[in-house]
Amino acid sequence: MIFKNPKLTVVGAGPGDVDLITLKAIKVLKSADVVLYDALVNEELLDFINPKAELVFVGKRRGCYRYQQEQINDLIVARAKSKGHVVRLKGGDPFIFGRGAEEMEFAVKHGLETAMVPGISSSLAVPAYQNIPLTKRGSAESFWVITGTTKDHKLSKDVALASKSNATVVILMGMGKLPEIVNLFQKEGKNDLPIAIIQDGTTIREKIGIGTVDTILKVVETQELSNPAIIVLGEVVNHRADLLDVKQQYSKELAL
Numbered sequence: 001m002i003f004k005n006p007k008l009t010v011v012g013a014g015p016g017d018v019d020l021i022t023l024k025a026i027k028v029l030k031s032a033d034v035v036l037y038d039a040l041v042n043e044e045l046l047d048f049i050n051p052k053a054e055l056v057f058v059g060k061r062r063g064c065y066r067y068q069q070e071q072i073n074d075l076i077v078a079r080a081k082s083k084g085h086v087v088r089l090k091g092g093d094p095f096i097f098g099r100g101a102e103e104m105e106f107a108v109k110h111g112l113e114t115a116m117v118p119g120i121s122s123s124l125a126v127p128a129y130q131n132i133p134l135t136k137r138g139s140a141e142s143f144w145v146i147t148g149t150t151k152d153h154k155l156s157k158d159v160a161l162a163s164k165s166n167a168t169v170v171i172l173m174g175m176g177k178l179p180e181i182v183n184l185f186q187k188e189g190k191n192d193l194p195i196a197i198i199q200d201g202t203t204i205r206e207k208i209g210i211g212t213v214d215t216i217l218k219v220v221e222t223q224e225l226s227n228p229a230i231i232v233l234g235e236v237v238n239h240r241a242d243l244l245d246v247k248q249q250y251s252k253e254l255a256l
Contacts, residue, residue: 006080012119017202032087040091126201148174168234194237199229
């Protein structure tokens with residue numbers, strides 16, 4: 001059977017906490033005939049899916065791809081034409097290093113109707129859950145969000161540009177390039193710049209390491225931090241400790 005109106009909806013699942021998915025995303029999941037989902041998607045979200053829908057895991061685990069991107073593209077088109085409405089469920093926001101735009105372009109070229117439901121990006125939510133604002137009056141007027149690893153498996157050249165600015169720098173998929181990142185900031189004389197690394201942000205497995213450009217490699221080793229993790233560099237990282245100090249002082253005053 002070939003459907004006359006095959007459709008792809010790319011949906012952002014949010015950063016990890018199941019409660020951070022949007023109401024619109026849940027509505028779309030309930031209407032799906034097929035759901036293709038990634039490894040960073042909280043599997044509790046699968047409970048929202050139409051029970052008659054086909055579920056297909058297409059993510060990467062332990063460095064191994066279940067499907068290559070070209071195969072995912074073909075799968076989207078084939079399932080949409082044979083079953084109707086395909087939902088591509090991706091962690092975070094699909095348009096922020098999520099390849100959602102590429103999949104939609106491929107789908108359109110093959111005659112599919114397309115739609116997109118944004119998700120809460122881990123680049124914003126994960127620091128926020130740890131009381132780290134990306135902007136703060138007097139500390140940061142702007143922020144960068146950069147991929148740590150390009151399609152050529154190299155560190156993005158934008159990291160070098162960002163290291164020269166006073167903005168907050170958020171790096172996704174950068175743990176494998178951390179020594180290179182540290183070196184770039186050291187070359188700019190930012191040895192004491194605060195840095196936070198947050199692993200499995202917004203989930204029950206969340207871990208955080210705080211240090212400076214000079215100390216963070218040791219912190220990572222000591223605390224055994226690894227992917228998936230977000231790197232945040234900037235004076236705003238100190239807000240977390242400042243806020244905790246205020247809370248502790250307030251608690252002491254209440255106890256008197």
